[in-house]
Amino acid sequence: MEPNALTLTNLRLSTTCSTKFPRDQNQTNTPKSYAQIPKRSPGPVSKGLQKDSKKDLSRILRTDAAIKGIARKANSRKYTQLWPKAVLEALDEAIRENQWQTALKIFGLLRQQHWYDARCQTYTRLLVMLGKCRQPEQASLLFEILLSEGLRPTVDVYTALLSAYGQSGFLDKALSTLDDMKSVSECKPDVYTYSILINCCTKFCRFDLIGQILAEMSFLGIECSTVTYNTIIDGYGKAEMFELMENTLTDMIESETCLPDVFTLNTLVGAYGNSGQIEKMEKWYDEFRLMGLKPDIKTFNILIKSYGKAGMYEKMRSVTDYMEKRFFSPTTVTFNTVIDVFGKAGNIERMDAYFKKMKHQGIKPNSITYCSLVRAYSKVGLITKVDSILRQVENSDVILDTPFFNCIISAYGQAGDVEKMRELFLEMKERECKPDNITFATMIQAYHAQGMTEAAEKLANKMIATKKSTGTRLIGH
DNA sequence: GTCGGTAATC
Structure with missing residues (x-):
């Protein structure tokens, strides 16, 4: 270990912490970063296309109107030489940003081009994205299309399909894909x-299946990798099954083929830190350091969050100081974590100071930053500060998402400003953010709190209607 | 094509 290394056990201050952490909840169907389309008009696509920077071009291609424009122009021979690069780059970007609806539309367009050459690799990338966005039905449809094109699925394709089912909790479907x-x-x-x-399996608490899966692997002669062990360790850790977690770590070390890495370190530190067991967290951090493992930015962010949650602000500070000394630049996540910690503690002054520092250091706040700020202001009744955040956000190019709207809708709901709440609900639509169960629950609760029973019921009905209209097919055969 | 870090409801 290098002399300057951060040794947590030496930093130990007060450890008064026994907060239970909520388990990961099953996520809703809302993609993490839902299609965020800039408000400004896409402008003409045809002229000066080659002059546009790549970035601008893909932004243009992202809008529905522009996609229709391409669809029309695609028939014109004049443009056929131009499209492959443009379309493929737009597809790349949509996939990279997990904008599944846009990606599928572009893919639908791609398949209509005369130069289209069906490839398993494209399907794999789309399937992986659909898995991340929790769209198992779309994944299933996409797989059908692959078969209809006469392609022979590869291991990657099957694995991505299995993953798309499994991540949404369709474990039976995942297992039949395995078969x-x-x-x-x-x-x-x-x-x-x-x-x-x-x-x-671990994400859906099916720990009973792990043994069977490992037995099957062993039967087929497939050896566990470091990733396999890390996955199991993380599963037990998130479920707070600490004994099984440590047993798995022992198995890993005893395997002698899979050594712990920085993922293992972060997983253990995160498991104990998240559950408020600060001493164990520090013990494992030091232990892994002695094994020669080096922390990374994620390690520090985990430590900051854990100390913050435990109210150990001096230790939190010691981590940020250490980072500074060792030239580990704080990221958006680092700032967001600190801002959230102070916000949750109701320490508006220190939160604001960090927000200022963040902007001063040239790190752009994102939707998550604003969420923490809004929640904190709302909690202490500073609704004028929420107004100010809203203005800032509306005048910036920050990509807003459903969680942000849920947060700010809740803030105005709690302040009793039903009108503002409605406005924001409409703005969600403009910004292509789908309201989810949380949005509806938040608004219904606010209406009830204001004694507006009728409005609450009306919205509840709207929610049911919205749910029914899902499952649209974005690409056809 | 696999593993770890940040926000929303009550």
């Missing part, structure tokens, strides 16, 4: 497939 794989000679499941499957 399909076993019956195709070139698509036998491998350590990737099984690691993903284990991850899905």
